[in-house]
Amino acid sequence: MSALEDALKVKELVKKHTEWFRDSLPMIASENLISPMAMELLISDLHNRYAEGLPGKRYYQGNIYVDQIEEITTELAKKLFNVEYADVRPISGTNANQAVLFALTKPGDIITGPPLQGGAHISSAPFGAVGMRGLHKIEYPFDVEEMNIDVDLTAKLIKIVKPKLALFGMSVFLFPAPLKELQDAFQETGTTVWYDGAHVLGLIAGGEFQDPLREGAHVMSGSTHKTLPGPQRGLIVANPPGDEEKRAKFWKKIQRGVFPGVISNHHLHHMAALAVSLAEHIEFGKQYAQQIVKNAKALAQELYELGFKVLGEKNGFTKSHTILVDVVAQGGGRRVAEDLEKANIICNYNLLPYDDPKKPRNPSGIRLGVQELTRLGMKESEMKEVANFIKRVAMDKEDPTKVKEDVKEFKKEFNKIHYCFNEGAEAYKFFENLF
Ligand SMILES: Cc1ncc(COP(=O)(O)O)c(C=O)c1O
Structure with a gap:
């Protein structure tokens, strides 16, 4: 491949990546979507x-x-x-x-x-x-x-x-x-x-x-x-x-x-x-933070009711954007995270407090964050649907590529960005213009 072809290949990969995330449920607890103005x-x-x-x-x-x-x-x-x-x-x-x-x-x-x-x-x-x-x-x-x-x-x-x-x-x-x-x-x-x-x-x-x-x-x-x-x-x-x-x-x-x-x-x-993001958080941060925590609690509760072992039960599962699930019964953290990825549900496998820290590649848990889904306008009722997608993959062992089609359909309604100055702007429009 020539140098130009390499460069164009990377551009194509960025496009594919962007489209994939547009069609996915991004649930890595450390990520989020930046606002259009920022x-x-x-x-x-x-x-x-x-x-x-x-x-x-x-x-x-x-x-x-x-x-x-x-x-x-x-x-x-x-x-x-x-x-x-x-x-x-x-x-x-x-x-x-x-x-x-x-x-x-x-x-x-x-x-x-x-x-x-x-x-x-x-x-x-x-x-x-x-x-x-x-x-x-x-x-x-x-x-x-x-x-x-x-x-x-x-x-x-x-x-x-x-x-x-x-x-x-x-x-x-x-x-x-x-x-x-x-x-x-x-x-x-x-x-x-x-x-x-x-x-x-x-x-x-x-x-x-x-x-x-x-x-x-x-x-x-x-x-x-x-x-x-x-x-x-x-x-x-x-x-x-x-x-x-x-x-x-x-x-x-x-x-x-x-x-x-x-x-x-x-x-x-x-x-x-x-600067823009800080200004937006001064304006909208309170509502956003409140909804994040409500959503995390709702997702944890729903997964728990579906039979998952959600950690932190004694204290209501979570007070943040994150929940932690022990998925040993579903095949272990790595297996579950990889299957979820095939269904366009992006999360990470995670060590649990009782895991051996020297074996971080095969831990018992998955970590789920709801901050990005919340940014895209999801509320408690959508958390129930998200929990059900996770169940279909992790518990029912449905073909993840089949679940993926339903995830894509569901996500179509949630690609607008909230809690920012361009309230309701299409989150991925900006990227479309780049390609
Ligand atoms: C507790 C904590 N500190 C620091 C960091 C590092 O942040 P960054 O990825 O911005 O370097 C992370 C990343 O997830 C984190 O979880």
């Missing part, structure tokens, strides 16, 4: 440019408008999260986490955090960013029935190991972290509390789930493209402790952790798109 800014000239440092203190010329965009984006982030400080430069959630680690720890320090099989993200694993910073990670004990970290044992652990930094927040984040309950332990040990809100930023901003910075967390990082439906990017917000001087010093450390710590240029087209 999407437009991704293909602006900003994509071609560089900015290093902070507005007014750049290392390159050409940033007259970029500075204004960055100031507006930062102010929108502060407003949305009701905080004193925000940094909108990290280019992903992992990148934001690296900046926090760089700012607040030194190699050899102790960090505590949730266990991997309890839902922690790889950036907090010894083979991820935490390991790269040379930290010793000690995991919190996990309570499977609560589907949360064990509060009493964690309080004891913190008092014993006196971590420099205590991390909360997970990739399977069903229930709020017990920050208030652990306050005494943090006070006693002088530990800095860091909340990784990658998955739940949009819920937090919409007044759902929990309010970490008012429950004892000093700093919160996160991705801007999960329940906060913006461009692929990250941010850090903080309400640091202490008097004005101490707070400013804390924040300076975070900002130096971002640049020059872990980024150079910060992908300006994504920043402009983020």
